[in-house]
Amino acid sequence: MSGTVVAPGDNVKLHCFSRIKFEAFILTKEDAPRFTQRQSTTSQDNGQQTTFHMDRVTSTQAGTYRCFGAFDTNPEVWSHPSDPLQLEVRGSAGxxxxxxxxxxxxxxxxxxxxxxxxxxxxxxxxxxxxxxxx
Known part of the structure; x- marks a missing residue:
């Protein structure tokens, strides 16, 4: 998806998938170099996938997210980034x-x-x- 809009307080799941058999996926947020989550992958449909959970999102979590793949043998080397996902947090809550x-x-x-x-x-x-x- 190119973007999605959620309300404050919603729970969000971001799915990463690749046909390459990566052992981990890294989720990053642009303009927030310290926001990095790493999770191991599971096999799914001739590829690897994982789901990143963001519970009770706030406006600070709005932004552009990308997934990267990595192998356990060389964890500091990442794949090319996924297409960006623009997350917007707006609505009636708060x-x-x-x-x-x-x-x-x-x-x-x-x-x-x-x-x-x-x-x-x-x-x-x-x-x-x-x-x-x-």
């Missing part, structure tokens, strides 16, 4: 930016209303005390 902004605007409106009430009360009190002095 706080969206629009909702956060709406909450901020509502709170700002309440603060403004409180200030208007305090100002009106101060003006009324000042007017009453001014008339009381006469």
């Amino acid at each position: 706080w969206s930016v629009a909702l956060v902004n709406q909450v901020r605007l509502s709170l700002a409106g309440l603060v403004l209303l409180a200030l208007v009430v305090v100002l009106a009360e101060a003006c009324y009190s000042h007017k009453r005390s001014f008339h009381g002095l006469r």
